[in-house]
Amino acid sequence: MSMRWCSSTQTKNLERWTLSWRTASKVLRNALLRTGFTWHFSKQSFLLSILMAHRLLVRRFWTLSSKDLRCLPVSSSFSTSLQSSRVPVLSRSRSRSLALASLRQAASFNIQDHDDFDVRVIKSELPVLVDFHAQWCGPCKILGPRLEKAVAKQNGKVTMAKVDIDDHTDLAIEYGVSAVPTVIAIRGGDVIDHFVGIKDDDELESFVSKIIGK
Amino acid sequence: MPPIENDTGKNDLKSQIQLLIDSNQVMVFSKSYCPYCVKVKDLFKELKLEFNAMELDLIEDGTNYQDMLLEMTGQKSVPNVFINKTHVGGCDNTLQAHKDGSLQQLLCAETEAYDYDLIVIGGGSGGLACSKEAAALGKKAMVLDYVVPTPKGTTWGLGGTCVNVGCIPKKLMHQTAMLGTAIQDARKFGWEIDEKGEASEQQRPRRSRRGDIGPVCRVKHNWDTMKDAVSNYIGSLNWGYRVALRDKNVNYVNAYAEFIEPHKVKATNKRGKETFYTAEKFIIATGERPRYLGIPGDKEFCITSDDLFSLPHCPGKTLVIGASYVALECGGFLAGLGLDVTVMVRSILLRGFDQEMANRAGEHMEEHGVKFLRKYVPIKVEELEAGSPGRLKVTAKSTESDEVIEGEYNTVLIAVGRDACTDKIGLDKTGVKVNPKTGKVPVSDEEQTNVPHIYAVGDILEGKWELTPVAIQAGRLLARRLYGGGKLKCDYINVPTTVFTPLEYGCCGLSEDRAIELYGQENLEVFHSLFWPLEFTVPNRDNNKCYAKIICNKLDNDRVIGFHYLGPNAGEVTQGFGTAMKCGATKEQLDNTIGIHPTCAEIFTTLEVTKSSGGEITASGC
Incomplete structure (x- = not known):
């Protein structure tokens, strides 16, 4: 029973993938039906559907609050790939070393609440990997550090948001998480890819590379 | 008038x-x-x-x-x-x-004006089963669930008592204790265990069945490891329930519900925000919480089963107050972890259960080092020293004389019964009748209260079983009757159950005491036997402690009306016989059943000695 909610070893992944695939697709179908989409069950359309569903979901939760004006992660302002004018904030007079330290720190962060998610994930200029994890999930404890390492290797081209599903149940429920670990990739507020269960370093690296479009 | x-x-x-x-x-x-x-x-x-x-x-x-x-x-x-x-x-x-x-x-x-077709108050086994079934039948359903923290501040997730502070952690900790016994047995089967390690201070040498202190098997138990593993599993279950509600389109809100009108509830979340919901029908499934003693120091210093399973430290020397099944199960597994356990009993063990079986289960605990203080009630609990665990002084008095005794323990666990959570949910605003003494809700055989649009399932029902599978069955069938044209009612007769004392006790149907009351001794035949499980023979323990008994109605073809089993794997053994009893099994049919050898359950196919004959029941060979 527990394993259903907690994807573990790779060897048994096939069975679990099927299971989580089924659950995930069911959730999506429900979400889509609610928003008036028809459902065609195929893997090809899955990605498209997930995109559309989440765009809709995201729009629904897109609210402008005073918190939106809060500064973005410091790292952004020094990221070479970033051209945004919306990222100012850090005084140029501060030393570069401090900024670099922050850069490393900000590559992955814990989501504090729904607004925080909005600012640091949905409105992020960079692609973000969202790691839905739980305290009680063994495989999450293996995947988390691996993913963190893979993200750090990209030198600020991608960030990683960690969401504890028990602290932020609504977020997990909203994004259709059924089993943990679930990792979704978000760019420009849209879900562009996802996986459930554990992956090794190489697989993670190629997943991350794909996200940043290498 | x-x-x-x-x-x-x-x-x-x-x-x-x-x-x-x-x-x-x-x-x-x-x-x-x-x-x-x-x-x-x-x-x-x-x-x-x-x-x-x-x-x-x-x-x-x-x-x-x-x-x-x-x-x-x-x-x-x-x-x-x-x-x-x-x-x-x-x-x-x-x-x-x-x-x-x-x-x-x-x-x-x-x-049409109601927000929901059905609002279920309480996210335990019964409430969840019912809401999911209602939603599956196309109804707009909502679950309101909120765990009020214990006086110690313990709280938990979705799923109710069974999942969080009942059956699940209880059985996992019982299993922990049995593994301890298995390690002892293993040596007799040839396993050589490194004995250089130190036993932890709080653990004492186990007593053998003769009461003498045997060689200590120096294996240590780590409370934190067990507690974390159990909590993690429960965490995954909580999440599973949450996902199931989402997948079944049940709206879930983590808030405390209170009726303010017959069709309207106020839901208060943990931040104190109030929201109002209306529904055509309601199901109350709020369950029960442990009762306190009402003596000085009980809420300040004692814990209940609500706290025990997630206790951040090993409880150490423990006094269990009460002789309910919760008391004996908790006392049993704590002793099985090697802790010094005392059980304080006011009158009898396992009220409502077959008393012969209850006493045999108790005797077995006593033989395995659990101390019983019989005919005492606590009058106050004082803290001698704070800590994890601290030291507490318990004062108790005899129920028969003026004698007052004192004892020192690290932990005092109160398990003297449970109270229905029906007094703070605004039932007076609905007119739902509640038994003023017990807080229990009387319902019809269709789980309907005296107010037609309000139903109730689970532990709060008056005169019904307090068992998870019963609540699930009742909830599911209720939803099917309300929304699916179902006709089937929950059958509360011949419900099998098991008490996970160190020597497990499984039963189905009537206790011998109750059968005599209902049918008269002369109309009953009781068949019984002691037995010695094969797996106990090599370690040479608990000979003739396990016991099997059936009660047959002579007026009805010797139909089995009571089934009782004290031995290993009682739940697994009793489940199948529960089905047999649902089918109306008679003594003759049991006799015609071929046993599986070598098992414990096969004893029921060869029961020959009647209690009335006074014949010998000690076991002998194949």
């Missing part, structure tokens, strides 16, 4: 009547013999409408009701019909309203 003269009485009666009108979609004030009333009631039955009929000739103060109705509606005659709080009138008015469609209008008006 005399006519009411004073105003207070009149106002009381008026509000009683108003409550009936407000809380019933269709309310009929009627007289049982009146043909017009029958006609109206038949109409509602035909329309498959739920209605509440109050037969004024069958209640004591019927005339007062009639007088008050005259005052309220200008109509004295019966039937006096109300639909959705609107006064319709008598028989002719109602039939006319049915003809011209205004009756339907009245009925629809209200139904």
Whole structure:
């Protein structure tokens, strides 16, 4: 029973993938039906559907609050790939070393609440990997550090948001998480890819590379 | 009852009547013999409408009701019909309203106005099962669930008692204890265990069955490891329940629900934010919480089963107060972890269970080092030293004399029973009747309370089993009857269950005590036997401690009306015999069943000695 909610070893992944695939697709179908989409069950359309569903979901939760004006992660302002004018904030007079330290720190962060998610994930200029994890999930404890390492290797081209599903149940429920670990990739507020269960370093690296479009 | 003269009485009666009108979609004030009333009631039955009929000739103060109705509606005659709080009138008015469609209008008006078809209060086994089934049948369902923290501050997730602070952690910790026994046994089977390690301080040498202290097997148990593993598993279950609700389209809100009107609840979340929801029907499934003693120091210093399973430290030397199954199970597994455990018993063990079996289970615990303080009740608990765990002093007095005793423990666990959570959910606003002594809710055989649109399932039901599978079955069947055209009612007879004492006790049907009360000793035949499980023989423990007993009704073909088993894997053994009893198994059929050898359960296919014969029941070979 527990394993259903907690994807573990790779060897048994096939069975679990099927299971989580089924659950995930069911959730999506429900979400889509609610928003008036028809459902065609195929893997090809899955990605498209997930995109559309989440765009809709995201729009629904897109609210402008005073918190939106809060500064973005410091790292952004020094990221070479970033051209945004919306990222100012850090005084140029501060030393570069401090900024670099922050850069490393900000590559992955814990989501504090729904607004925080909005600012640091949905409105992020960079692609973000969202790691839905739980305290009680063994495989999450293996995947988390691996993913963190893979993200750090990209030198600020991608960030990683960690969401504890028990602290932020609504977020997990909203994004259709059924089993943990679930990792979704978000760019420009849209879900562009996802996986459930554990992956090794190489697989993670190629997943991350794909996200940043290498 | 005399006519009411004073105003207070009149106002009381008026509000009683108003409550009936407000809380019933269709309310009929009627007289049982009146043909017009029958006609109206038949109409509602035909329309498959739920209605509440109050037969004024069958209640004591019927005339007062009639007088008050005259005052309220200008109509004295019966039937006096109300639909959705609107006064319709008598028989002719109602039939006319049915003809011209205004009756339907009245009925629809209200139904569409509710936020939900069904609101379930309580996210335990019964509530979840019922809400999911209702949603699967196309209804808009909501679950409101909130765990009020214990005095110690313990709280938990979705799923109710069984998942968080009951069956699940209990059995996992029982399993932990049994593994301890298995390690002891393993040596006799040839496993060589490194004995260089140190036993932890809080653990004492185990006593052998003769009471002498045997060689200590120096294996240590780590409370934190067990507690974390159990908590993690429960965490995954909580999440699983949450996902299941989402997948089944049940709206879940983590908030404390309280009725403020018969069809409206106030839900308060942990930040104190209040939201209001209305529903056509409600199911109360709020369950029970442990009872405290009401003595100085109980809430400050003692814990209950609500705290034990997630206790951040090993409880150490423990006093268990009470002899409920919760008390014996917790005391049992704590002793099995190697802790010093004392159980304080006011009168008998396992009230309501077969007393012979209860005492045998208790004796086995005693032989394995659990101390029993019989016929004492605690009068105060004081803290000698704070800590994890600290030191507590318990003062108790004898139930038979003036003797007062004192004892020092690290942890005091209260397990003296549980109270239904029905007193703080605004039931007075709905008119739902609650037993004032026990807080339990009496329901019909269809789990309906006295207020027709409010139902109840689970542990809060009066005179029903407090068991998870019973609540699940009742909840599921209730939803099917309400929304799926189902007819099946929950069968509360011959429910199998198991108490996970160190030597497990499984039973189904009547206890011997109750069977004698119901049928008389002369009409019963009791077959019984001691047995020695094969797996106990090599380690040479617990010889002739396990016991099997069936109670047969001589007046009914020796049908088995009580099944009792004390031995390993009692749950697994009892489950199948539960089915047999549902099928009406007789002694002859058990005799004609081929046993599986070598097992414990096979004893039931070869029971020969009757209790009345006084024959020898100690086991002997194959």
